[in-house]
Amino acid sequence: MxxxxxxxxxxxEDGLSSAVDAxxxxxxxxxxxxVVDEEPSIRHFLSLVLHGSGIDTMEFPDxxxxxxxxxxxxxxxxxxxxxxxAADSIESVIALGKSDFQGAVQLMxxxxxxxxxHVKNVGLQHQLKMLPVLKKPFETEVIVKILQDLKLxxxxxxxxxxxxxxxxxxxxxxxxxxxKIDLRKKQLAGAEAYARARHPLHGxxxxxxxxxxxxxxxxxKLSEMALVSALKAGLTFSKLGVNLKLTVNIPVNALEKMPxxxxxxxxxxxxxxxxxxxxxxxxEQIVTDLALAGELATRLERCNVRLAIDDFGRGTSSLARLxxxxxxxxxxxxxxxxxxxxxxxNAPLCKTVIDLAHNFGKVAVAMGIEKAADAVALVSMGCDxxxxxxxxxxxPEERFISLLRQRAGAKGHELPVTPAQ
Numbered sequence: 001m002x003x004x005x006x007x008x009x010x011x012x013e014d015g016l017s018s019a020v021d022a023x024x025x026x027x028x029x030x031x032x033x034x035v036v037d038e039e040p041s042i043r044h045f046l047s048l049v050l051h052g053s054g055i056d057t058m059e060f061p062d063x064x065x066x067x068x069x070x071x072x073x074x075x076x077x078x079x080x081x082x083x084x085x086a087a088d089s090i091e092s093v094i095a096l097g098k099s100d101f102q103g104a105v106q107l108m109x110x111x112x113x114x115x116x117x118h119v120k121n122v123g124l125q126h127q128l129k130m131l132p133v134l135k136k137p138f139e140t141e142v143i144v145k146i147l148q149d150l151k152l153x154x155x156x157x158x159x160x161x162x163x164x165x166x167x168x169x170x171x172x173x174x175x176x177x178x179x180k181i182d183l184r185k186k187q188l189a190g191a192e193a194y195a196r197a198r199h200p201l202h203g204x205x206x207x208x209x210x211x212x213x214x215x216x217x218x219x220x221k222l223s224e225m226a227l228v229s230a231l232k233a234g235l236t237f238s239k240l241g242v243n244l245k246l247t248v249n250i251p252v253n254a255l256e257k258m259p260x261x262x263x264x265x266x267x268x269x270x271x272x273x274x275x276x277x278x279x280x281x282x283x284e285q286i287v288t289d290l291a292l293a294g295e296l297a298t299r300l301e302r303c304n305v306r307l308a309i310d311d312f313g314r315g316t317s318s319l320a321r322l323x324x325x326x327x328x329x330x331x332x333x334x335x336x337x338x339x340x341x342x343x344x345x346n347a348p349l350c351k352t353v354i355d356l357a358h359n360f361g362k363v364a365v366a367m368g369i370e371k372a373a374d375a376v377a378l379v380s381m382g383c384d385x386x387x388x389x390x391x392x393x394x395x396p397e398e399r400f401i402s403l404l405r406q407r408a409g410a411k412g413h414e415l416p417v418t419p420a421q
Contacts, residue, residue, distance in 0.1 A: 012054050029054045031054070033057045033076065034069065034080075038061050042136075044059075055147065080105060090119055091127065107243050110185065122131065139141040155407075161213075162209050164218045168222065168225075173198075176193070177394060181388075182385055190244050190385075195249075227248055227260065228263060233397055235268075238274075248280070250279050261303045277305045279305060306329070308327055308329035309329070327362060336349050337350065338351050341373035363366035
């Protein structure tokens, strides 16, 4: 990466970080992590990953903030960057040892082994649990693995299966919202709803735990819940002065049988100009029956609901048939997006798909953005919007609302929101 590219990457990360700030702390019962790094983008990235795992964070640009905070509340884990001033990190490690800190210390650095070993040994001398050093740059899954090994954060039911009917009957289902960012303006442009099941014993379950084997009736019920939840959330957001276009995922067979228009007219916000909804439909379901997809798109457009092609690129005939597909947004499959900033195969594929979407007068959305280099590349390719852990994880609705309120307070009640298109 050239010096100019590095500068552009830094500017983009700073801009995106300001577009989606971390929400305020949850109740003190939640695990707490101190994140110490001089780079705001790194602190922001770590906080997003930690929040997604049910862990609160306090961020500090240097060790002085950590040392002051630890006198008020001892955290459960610390992510501590070893900067050029290694003495600051050593002083922080000593302060943690004196505070009877029982958690783990995760050192981060690009420094040489001698410096890292010295700081780590100081921690061991003070009876601290020092984890293997995390070398930069690192990926989301590495952080998640660290939390899983420490058994911190929200319990997982990934290893088990939940019955969707049981979850629906017991009221375990809820919907989390992931920020959708305008990549060029670096502003919040919308949010996508994702289903979660909150099991009373096992905690939060992802769709992989309850979607396999689900009956058509339960899928329709879940889809209706998602639609109603998004409409009610839109009303809540509008009361905060934010007019966001929200996205829900609904399979075609459920969409065909649902009274979408009735639900929309019953629950949509009434005051002001409603931004409308986007319904994501998997590409494979659209290409199997383009006539039905066209009928649905025409019907839904009358109530300001548009279709988006999800997971685009998995089908072998996608590019050839793109012009026949009724859609408002084209969502690039994350396998295209991953490493598009460096991969010589993915980069031209991404650019081709983005250009095709624009040629048909549609919007391109990149899914699964986890690296700043990929975000920079997507901007240069002209991609319109992006989602991914780099930009913001799915979060409970109350956290998303806290984020909006925090932004409103920070900007003098002016939220950085891209106008609905």
